[in-house]
Amino acid sequence: MNDPTAPIPEAVDHTDVLLVERTLAGDQHAFELLVIKYQRRIQRLISRMVRDSDLVEDIAQETFIRAYRALHQFRGDAQFYTWLYRIAVNTAKKFLLDLKRDRLVTQTALQPDGEEDETSRPGNEPTTDETPESVLAAREIAQAVNAAMEALPEDLRQAVTLREIEGLSYEDIAAAMDCPIGTVRSRIFRAREAISARVRPLLEHQSGKRW
Amino acid sequence: MTQDMSNTRELVSALADGQLRGEEFARALALIEHSEEARAHWHAYHLVGDVLRSDELAAGSARDVAFAARLRQRLQQEASMERPENAMNSVAFGADISRSEGQNRAEHPGANDASMRWKLVAGLASLATVMVVGWHLTSNDGKADGAPQLAQVAVPVQPVAVEATPAMIRDPRLDQLLAAHQQFGGTSALQMPAGFVRNATFERPAR
Numbered sequence: 001m002n003d004p005t006a007p008i009p010e011a012v013d014h015t016d017v018l019l020v021e022r023t024l025a026g027d028q029h030a031f032e033l034l035v036i037k038y039q040r041r042i043q044r045l046i047s048r049m050v051r052d053s054d055l056v057e058d059i060a061q062e063t064f065i066r067a068y069r070a071l072h073q074f075r076g077d078a079q080f081y082t083w084l085y086r087i088a089v090n091t092a093k094k095f096l097l098d099l100k101r102d103r104l105v106t107q108t109a110l111q112p113d114g115e116e117d118e119t120s121r122p123g124n125e126p127t128t129d130e131t132p133e134s135v136l137a138a139r140e141i142a143q144a145v146n147a148a149m150e151a152l153p154e155d156l157r158q159a160v161t162l163r164e165i166e167g168l169s170y171e172d173i174a175a176a177m178d179c180p181i182g183t184v185r186s187r188i189f190r191a192r193e194a195i196s197a198r199v200r201p202l203l204e205h206q207s208g209k210r211w
Numbered sequence: 212m213t214q215d216m217s218n219t220r221e222l223v224s225a226l227a228d229g230q231l232r233g234e235e236f237a238r239a240l241a242l243i244e245h246s247e248e249a250r251a252h253w254h255a256y257h258l259v260g261d262v263l264r265s266d267e268l269a270a271g272s273a274r275d276v277a278f279a280a281r282l283r284q285r286l287q288q289e290a291s292m293e294r295p296e297n298a299m300n301s302v303a304f305g306a307d308i309s310r311s312e313g314q315n316r317a318e319h320p321g322a323n324d325a326s327m328r329w330k331l332v333a334g335l336a337s338l339a340t341v342m343v344v345g346w347h348l349t350s351n352d353g354k355a356d357g358a359p360q361l362a363q364v365a366v367p368v369q370p371v372a373v374e375a376t377p378a379m380i381r382d383p384r385l386d387q388l389l390a391a392h393q394q395f396g397g398t399s400a401l402q403m404p405a406g407f408v409r410n411a412t413f414e415r416p417a418r
Contacts, residue, residue: 015229028286029244037257040268137273142266164260189224196255206273211250
């Protein structure tokens with residue numbers, strides 16, 4: 001029911017628009033921030049169409065490269081992710097068509113029934129290269145986030161919930177919580193700090209790499 | 212409000228929520244650009260948001276750094292070749308990537324591009340083919356006599372007429388008639404022999 005990869009109808013994210021503008025002005029780092037922000041959703045979307053996790057990553061890479069090349073076409077009247085979502089779906093479909101033309105490709109890289117629908121593969125079905133370790137690592141991160149969330153003071157939990165899950169703006173959260181916008185900003189930041197403090201050691205341990 | 216934003220990580224958090232404009236936005240961007248720590252927070256904050264929305268999005272998050280690093284290399288190659296606003300005319304919504312031929316060749320060179328010898332061999336082979344065909348045609352004076360040709364079935368069987376009139380002059384009206392009724396000729400449009408052959412001959416006035 002709740003597809004985490006589907007575009008969410010909400011107000012245009014000004015940070016995304018500004019990052020696009022900076023990229024078009026020649027600042028590649030700005031585009032990298034968009035990549036860091038959306039890479040998980042894009043890879044998850046593609047993994048619903050393609051089983052091979054290496055292929056998923058290749059298609060995700062190609063998606064971002066195509067987006068980068070076509071960035072001047074993004075008009076900013078819709079969410080950046082909505083625009084990116086369509087590029088990802090089209091890129092994945094093109095990859096699948098090319099794979100089908102290639103007689104050497106094994107069917108395991110494709111959908112079991114050959115379908116090309118991003119909604120056709122259940123979300124909890126592992127891709128071909130997912131190992132028990134990677135599944136466990138993902139579970140650890142999810143558990144750490146949820147545990148940290150439960151341990152938050154009520155005002156911080158409420159603020160971050162309204163922001164991250166409900167998608168409210170700072171102004172709306174301030175109205176809902178009857179507090180100044182600055183307080184909202186501070187509460188959301190403190191909530192994130194508390195949660196990411198539990199997550200970041202796991203990430204560094206699992207990946208062995210730093211930004 | 213500005214005092215609240217003095218904290219670097221809070222600035223990154225506000226940037227993640229689309230709350231910064233102008234100078235603050237530029238400052239936050241510069242921070243992330245130059246600080247590995249700030250970039251790690253940018254990643255962690257978005258990861259936390261993703262996982263809060265769905266546990267599924269925690270999958271593969273340990274590979275996020277490697278993914279971004281790989282893409283960074285590709286983007287640097289892209290940037291060295293072309294700026295994004297000039298790179299493409301149409302791409303996103305299902306259309307093929309319309310990239311310049313030169314760019315495609317630069318990114319995906321042919322397997323034999325590194326060796327000029329193959330290009331030379333291909334050129335010589337083309338030249339040799341043209342020479343062989345030309346020699347073949349000129350040596351036979353433009354007449355192919357080797358392979359059987361379906362179109363030759365009808366015409367050569369006229370020895371009598373040739374014997375009677377050594378200098379045969381074709382009547383132009385006959386040509387017109389044959390041209391107008393080509394479908395009744397000895398071959399069909401598919402160059403297959405018909406079941407019968409129609410011949411046109413000159414006859415002596417005495418007969």
